[in-house]
Amino acid sequence: MVISGKREEIVVSGIGITSSVGIGKREFSDALLKGKSNFGMLNREGRQHEGKSFVGAEIGQLPELPNFPMRFARTCSLSTLCALNAINEAWHEAKLADQDPKRIGLFIGGSNFQARHLMTLQAQASDPSFINPNYGLSVFDTDLGGVCTEYFGISGMSCTVGGASASGQLVILHAINAILAGQVDTCIVLGALTDLSYWELQAFQSLGAMASEGDVEHPHLACRPFDAATKGFVFGESSGALVIERASTAQFRGSLPYVVIKGIETVSDGHRNPDPSFEGECAVIKKLLKNTGLSASQINYVNPHGTGSKVGDAVELAALAHCGLRHASINTTKSITGHGLTAAGMIELIATILQMKQGQLHPSLNLESPIDEDFNWVRTQAQNHKVDYAINMSIGFGGVNTALCLQNI
Structure with missing residues (x-):
């Protein structure tokens, strides 16, 4: 898909990120340029089994969101909380409070990204007849979109787009199509955090895709793309959001674009x-x-x-x-x-x-x-x-x- 040229340019006007090396684009950028990683043993509940654990990178303490409903705080998954933080940063930078909420879309890249959250809800049930009712919401990927659209008051179109590890980029194509078709004026595109449980981690390792547990003694050395000594990928928690729209839409709100797609x-x-x-x-x-x-x-x-x-x-x-x-x-x-x-x-x-x-x-x-x-x-x-x-x-x-x-x- 060619975007610029005869058509008006599509630009990025807001960025938000929640990652293991920094929460917010300033911390994230600083960590990148300094080459500061955060690899260690994965410690979240549901990522160990019978003494076995995996190397990876987890996100630290998330900041509190303003006016966050208590019912959300009690029931939201890690994927949802990280999404809210990333979107919040991009939302304010792009001045989306000044945009008609009916003309804002939310496109989420990813599928089956709440596995650990669902597993912990299952584990909490002493009797299968008494599973947490929240499980019935969280089993659908659209639950993340429902929380985010309610919190930010977005009433344009919302959907999830699955493409495995290409989801975070593939979703942009679909969002741009919605803008060019006139369905929305502005899109928030989100790369959702994949909340892996022990079972997914073990399966990736068994596939030979993920670095083995032998790297735990030196976790900072485990992740080595394009190096002859690589042993596979190393999981790192992250979630990121971009605001994309036509250049004139951003200009109308006084939002300065970063780049042209x-x-x-x-x-x-x-x-x-x-x-x-x-x-x-x-x-x-x-x-x-x-x-x-x-x-x-x-x-x-x-x-x-x-x-x-x-x-x-x-x-x-x-x-x-x-x-x-x-x-x-x-x-x-x-x-x-x-x-x-x-x-x-x-x-x-x-x-x-x-x-x-x-x-x-x-x-x-x-x-x-x-x-x-x-x-x-x-x-x-x-x-x-x-x-x-x-x-x-x-x-x-x-x-x-x-x-x-x-x-x-």
């Missing part, structure tokens, strides 16, 4: 298995470049999917090289934040935008022996770099490939 594309590999597709990743990059009218040489920064999967990382670099992007500066956001799964695409998009506006690229942690040295890696220190056009990649289980292009303004 130049284009976004998605293609499917047409298979179930989680293994990546070189053909699919090449196809989505080429489609993006063609439809934005940009050449590969004009892209001077790539924020990759880069999970730490041996096969996935190698395929992604091969696709970037095939599409002529070896020259572009590249770093690894997940090496600092961990893999946010359904939120990952949104978190890395936010990281890309903040780097573009600051003219600095964050370092890549644990990138000691890149599997392909012939890329323009940002290694152990942040670098000054003016980014004109950036590409952000996201790949999801089920053969979902997405690529998004941002233009600095």
Whole structure:
């Protein structure tokens, strides 16, 4: 989908983030540029079993929200609380209180993201006949949207969009379509926090996708995308929100845009298995470049999917090289934040935008022996770099490939 050009530009006018390395974009950006991670043992209830625990990164104490109903405070999941905090930051920055709530939409990227919350509700039931009634609400992903729309008074359209680890980026495409179709004027797009329980963590480890428990002695070294010593992804809690709209809509409210969304594309590999597709990743990059009218040489920064999967990382670099992007500066956001799964695409998009506006690229942690040295890696220190056009990649289980292009303004 080409967005700018004949049509009025779609811009990002608000950012909010809740992550393991910082709550709010100022803390988050500072942690990125300093290469400050927060990996350790996962301690939340429901993430251990019979003495086994996993390495990862969890979010600290959340700030109190103003005028937050007690009934929400008692029943909301961690995913919902993190969403509210991220949206609240983006909402106020974009001055959405001045917008007609009937013309604001909420699009949530992710599905099945409250697994641990549901498991803890099950565990609290001493008798199956007395399950917490809140379970009947929380089992649906739309419950998160219901809480958020009620709290912020949003009465435009609301929906969830599932694309596994590409959800946080795929949801942007659907939100833009709603804006271009005139269904809403402004969209809040959210990458929802995936609240994993022990069972999902164990399953990912059994698949060979997630770093093994052997990394617990040195948790800060476990997450190493694109490094020869990688052992898989490391989970990191996160949730992020963007406000997207036409440039004139933002201007009317006096909201200053960050960047232009130049284009976004998605293609499917047409298979179930989680293994990546070189053909699919090449196809989505080429489609993006063609439809934005940009050449590969004009892209001077790539924020990759880069999970730490041996096969996935190698395929992604091969696709970037095939599409002529070896020259572009590249770093690894997940090496600092961990893999946010359904939120990952949104978190890395936010990281890309903040780097573009600051003219600095964050370092890549644990990138000691890149599997392909012939890329323009940002290694152990942040670098000054003016980014004109950036590409952000996201790949999801089920053969979902997405690529998004941002233009600095």
